[in-house]
Amino acid sequence: MASYSEIISSMRTVFRAGKTKTYQWRKQQLNSILRCLDENRDQLSEALNKDLRKSKMESLVFEIDYCKNDAVEALNNLEEWMKPEKVKKGLMNMMDKAYIKREPFGVSLVIGAWNYPVQLTILPLIGAVAAGNCVIIKPSEISPATATVLEQILPKYLDNDCIKVINGGVPETTALLAERFDFIFYTGSTPVGKIVMQAASKYLTPVCLELGGKSPVYVDRNCDLSAVANRILWGKTCNSGQICIAPDYVMCQKEVQDELVTKLKDAIALFYPDGVEKSSDYCRIVSERHFQRIKKLVDNSKNVAIRGPVDEKDKFMGPTVVTDVTPDDITMQEEIFGPVLPIMPVRDANAAVDFINNREKPLAMYVFTNNKETVDNFTNNTSSGSLCINDVLMQAGLSSLPFGGVGSSGTGNYHGKFTFETFSHRRSVLQKELKMESVNSLRYPPFTEKKLNIISWLSTKKLKRAGLGTFLPYFVFGTIIAVVLKAVGLEKIVSYFK
Template identity: 65%
Template sequence: MASFTELVNGMKTTFRTGKTKSYEWRRQQLEGVLKLMDENREEIAAALNKDLHKPKLEAVVFEIDFCRNDLVDTMNNLKEWMKPEKVKKSLLNLMDSAYIKKEPYGVALVIGAWNYPIQLTILPLFGALAAGNCVLLKPSEVSWNTAQLLEKLVPKYLDNDCVKVVNGGVTETTALLKERYDYIFYTGNTFVGKIVMKAASEYLTPVTLELGGKSPVYVDKNCDYKAVANRLIWGKTCNAGQTCIAPDYVMCTKDVQEQLIQNMKTTLGEFFPDDPSQSESYGRMVNSRHFQRVKKMIDSNQDSIAIGGDTNEKDNYISPTILKDVKFTDSAMNEEIFGPVLPIVTVKDEDAAIEHIVSGEKPLAMYVFSNDKTVKDKFRNSTSSGGLVINDTMMHAGVMTLPFGGVGNSGMGAYHGKLTFDTFSHNRACLERELKMESLQSIRYPPYTEKNLSVIGWLSKKNPKKGGFFSFLGF
């Protein structure tokens, strides 16, 4: 097994020189990432197409421009984000300077994922650089064409002493995790997430884990079913369903199920007028292993197929497939589908759906379709998930001012926008005092007296605000 000790130690030595901490260096690296994206758009889109048969629109909107727009926002705000953050003080510290200094951790290991191999590696990469870290980047070997492209391009645009790319499979990743880092950012499945966390625990290394799980959907009777069908099918067919926040399964009543299926048939005919297998707007499973995994799921649920179910092993093609009357105990409900298969489970009402959700692991995303305020409030207040979207799917991930991340089994930590900068920054508590007026400090020195206690209590005591006209004064 390869050893990366020398590589990691070299990056640590570089970090200790302080070169990554200046605004100028950080800005230069961000400009390098921007040039990488702008000068290689066609080559990046081509690699994504080779790996996932990813349509150009999806490659540009969900990968290239998704990263680019967040990158530009980071560049525009970096100087402000780097400034010390002043905090409120009590009377005890009235003459002191108290602030939070955003500091880089050091050397960050970023392990990307194969389903969005540009977005899920480049976005944390430039966030870590913006925060002043050195970065060891490990793209997913599953999207091999994109991984090789990143290995070729990154050294051309970024500081080679501070940014390294390591390609390879399980052997290389295992060896990388034996090294000591200052931060680890992993995107992938929960099983590997536990391995990453276990490795991080050896050195108490902080981590962000962007994982997944079965993201549920509830469709209420009070809906425009055609609009629901459009938004569900879009969320399930983007990247051929290989999206961590794709709608994983639907819960609804028996009557709603029939309405949904009819509208989904119409939607699929509109989205892919000829045949999804012939459409340039529809992707493929990333490789044979994932194709076989999803095909097995379809084969074991043949009696439930309402729409689709077609496969082509030679092309890793699986048609958009809807399963009806699925039971919670069926094989399609045992694991995250991560493919273009959408099971529908019939339930009595929203309360039954909520009961199922809260009895399991907390999902990365949750989708509720309803025009009923009471129903929406129930899901908002009675469940927990990484993200909640009402009357759409996946769109929250594009709002860069919202945190993107899981909770519990679906992950820990969040990023996007300023949160990416914050994720890779240590909040250092700083207090600066003058060596003056020492007589005023005597109240905290021994010997302790009741008078000292009384004065300290008066200076530090806080009272709840009573509201009203004088509340802004603290009375």
Template identity: 40%
Template structure:
């Protein structure tokens, strides 16, 4: 496998200057954003992003940035989340590269006009749908996966031909600063900007009037973004946190289910919006599942997870305190439960005897704690899920296809996965997004391109059939109406040819 091409000396020194350890970036706010928006609008109006070759070049530059600065991203995420290198490379960098490469390989096809079915009345015309970029879009990322959740939407926005302002979360500050320093060294400086602003500034920033806002984060901030955007009729995509249920049937491979659930729940120290948030376990399988989960945690992190190089930490003291307090007021600790405030460490923890009214069931966990509730059958599990807000993801582990089908058909969620967790949210070919309380809109692959595009309906007509179209003109005659009514009845039977001629 050949090494990635070396950057030019100018770019290398520019990137080095921007990524010195110890440098800090001053937070910006609405005033700085207004200036960036002005520059981006000027670039968009000049047609800078319209050509396919420009979009391809920007996507290729994004891939180079990730390859040439892998170590910098690993270091930044380690400092923000104590994230292991393996997790950073696999769930952040490779995921973004896959999205960019998929867009590069499919961009020509995506940009082509889509011709639609014609009828007799339009047989001599051209009927097509043309995709055009929206303009300048705002991408607001979340702190839990700060590279992935900023750059995957960015890929779609670039592919669709937009100018973009990225606002990474200031909670994962080292990663935000790294993006702020690197992006100008690789992407067009007029079209693409990184804004370092806090969540409290978001309403004022959104009020500046973008052509689209893509937000990933918690429901409270997402609601504020949507309310502000509504005032200026700005379209939004929201990917919001939620409590993702996971039903474990008595008929399943308990060992495999436990490993996959444990990996998904305790990956990134549980700080994930797509991980199983709680387990609804069939009563006949509960003892086996708890034991299998205990064995999986021992296999993954050893006897003392605090010493494991594969286990992360809470992102800040606020999140640590929130999870610790929920842990102390909910259920019974079956495994783990140890905490260390100085390190922002919470051990991988299993909670049993959890009740629906417990604090940990009232909000997203976003930490390394897995509540386990007991149900007597699949009907009870479905009822439990359906009486709560619609989640971002629903998971089920069962060897019974009828159980899987029932969960898929009788519950509503942004996505669904059987006998695994999280993977459905990472696949380029599957659209991912929320529904109801878990958000609106979707992205990944072609869905990202469509999200950041306007599908414009186009009809290109000639004048050769005026001998027929005259029927629609005044003065209105009963004879003409009878002919058009007759044509309309034909159209109901054969995909029609009337259509007001």
């Protein structure tokens, strides 16, 4: 088998030949991804069930169909996305062409994640291909069944000169990161994200890091706590809580906490009437190591208000709620990434805002309230990758919103057109004519006061002022100037001032 260096070198040669830059190639690959997802949906669903015990609904809605929708959006809009973007011009450049041309970076590396091993591998692939890149895909070895299926099926549909799947564990990922790529896209934990960024820094390779963190929830008083409990529990139990934007912990006032626990018990009974352990709709923890890590959090917690059933052999843990949590408790030290929900009583919304601001910026933030001032408080006085009011997770399903973190929760964003933009370099293009050199002589030495006055008049920007009456004189003046320039010619006007 060829070395990684040889594979990348070969792909770079193909890229430089221009194969991936055409609309036809991009469209063909996107259609092939759609066919691949359609024709292998059962095989992918089985792999997801084997890795995470995902139900068919979760596999389709959150993984396969989610990716299909993104591919369809790219196909529907690709021609428009690829068009040069015209930009505004001043008087100095009114005769020139000025635009932004979106260009592929080159050979990109996509490192997928295990919790959504189809979605978090295929979504960036779609954007990378739409932008015209060659791509090496590295699925997560922690979800081995899905990684194997992707390695088997993708080469049957995609251009193998330009898109390759490489499986393996830490040694293979480390070896890949030692190579020079033109762009790296990584989804995973913050500690590993630092390793990826450090490896990329050797060649100053641009990166998109989709990481995580402790995504907080604030529940205000006077809410419909039944609806709140249903939505929080749903977000915490999807994929058994193994979601980077899952509600990590709840902050609320003490009296709200007690009623919320009661409503969470009701929600569990509503979702799993025959018991969580008997439900085919409840996922399992991905590995023994992760199971033991989450179990340790529960075993070392003092106030377990709802203790979900546990089966170590099956890597199963039911929804668990810990109350009266303090900032020093074990559940507050790291991202939980499992079905354990700590509730920390706070004085009020201002205390919750202060607590959030004294910690790393989260990937997502959730606020349940009927109070506009509370919404404004969290919107204006906190920072997070995303903010969702009165629900959880749903912001990630809207492709017109960028998905990504800030600070330690990540850098860069994607979904829909944003993935295309992430894998594209926005190249500035200014095109002038080799005519009217006398006009250009204004910027050449020797410098004179007259030249300075003309350049200042042409280039100085004016502050906008409100009101139509304020803009009207500028509009009339600009129209007159344009007419005069067209009739007399800029060269004659400039020569007059020399």
